[in-house]
Amino acid sequence: MEKLKCIVIDDEPIARDIIESFISEIPYLELKASFGESAKALMYLQENTIDIIFSDIEMPKITGLELVDSLTNPPVIIFITAHRNFALDGFETGAADYLVKPVRFDRFLKAVNRAKEYISLKKTASVHQINSDRIFIKSEGKLIKILLNEILYVEAQGDYLKFVINGASYTSLGTLKALEEVLKLPMFFRVQRSFILNLEAVRSLNGNIVELIDGKTISTAVNKKDELYQLLGIK
Known part of the structure; x- marks a missing residue:
């Protein structure tokens, strides 16, 4: 062993x-x-x-x-x-x-x-980036293709990541810190410890609360709020 x-x-x-x-x-x-x-x-x-x-x-x-x-x-x-x-x-x-x-x-x-x-x-579960517009994730024993522009957000849940796309969600083993090497600016931004979101999926902002196009609301970390507003072109 x-x-x-x-x-x-x-x-x-x-x-x-x-x-x-x-x-x-x-x-x-x-x-x-x-x-x-x-x-x-x-x-x-x-x-x-x-x-x-x-x-x-x-x-x-x-x-x-x-x-x-x-x-x-x-x-x-x-x-x-x-x-x-x-x-x-x-x-x-x-x-x-x-x-x-x-x-x-x-x-x-x-x-x-x-x-x-x-x-x-x-050792057996990971996220594989095939090219600049898609990834494959291992979920429930299968490799699932996900187009990056379909991802609304990714949520850390203990040792796992929940990928939420339009109309579906998948869970795969991993950490947000490692995923940041794949999902990064200018499309994605980590707004707090547990969430990376697609900036194109933002519907509205209310202080440090972000609402996405699927109705999901996420609180932004205090030290991330100003950067998020700047990335969205809000002065």
């Missing part, structure tokens, strides 16, 4: 020791490195390919959330922290799971098995 390469990031030595010991108990995991500082972990990730990151969230200088958000193509993330109130932010980054300290081994194993399943699915 090919082992999954992983790293641990936590500024608390005892917390790192516990996770490292848990990793050593799971045959299909291989610990490649362990860091007490996010900055050093970030440098390592820029030069090495990893399957799973086990990371604390609240750390000095660079938080776990900021570290993950800075990665262009992040591996599977499992956040481990003492603060339950970080759960929502953790999942918004696309984290596979969120563990609260003190972490039990059985709960850790459940999170790792979930990550393993996701990695397996990721």
Whole structure:
């Protein structure tokens, strides 16, 4: 069995020791490195390919959330922290799971098995761009052709993407961050963490609320509103 390469990031030595010991108990995991500082972990990730990151969230200088958000193509993330109130932010980054300290081994194993399943699915599911006006997505075991100008919006739903076109929708494994390399300006714009929309599908604007031609309303992130208005030619 090919082992999954992983790293641990936590500024608390005892917390790192516990996770490292848990990793050593799971045959299909291989610990490649362990860091007490996010900055050093970030440098390592820029030069090495990893399957799973086990990371604390609240750390000095660079938080776990900021570290993950800075990665262009992040591996599977499992956040481990003492603060339950970080759960929502953790999942918004696309984290596979969120563990609260003190972490039990059985709960850790459940999170790792979930990550393993996701990695397996990721290897067999993707979005394929054939040329500049169409893509193929894998959905329900089939490759489905979608013309780019038919897409109204794409919504992130956990580990999956929901593609909404005129009269239909399809779900495929993937992340918006990766999809941004395919669906990009001048036709598409990511208005917030969970949505990429077709600018031609915009029917109306009301403050930071966008209404699309199918009646769908989407809230725009505060830092994206002005850019959206400019892209639509609104001064």
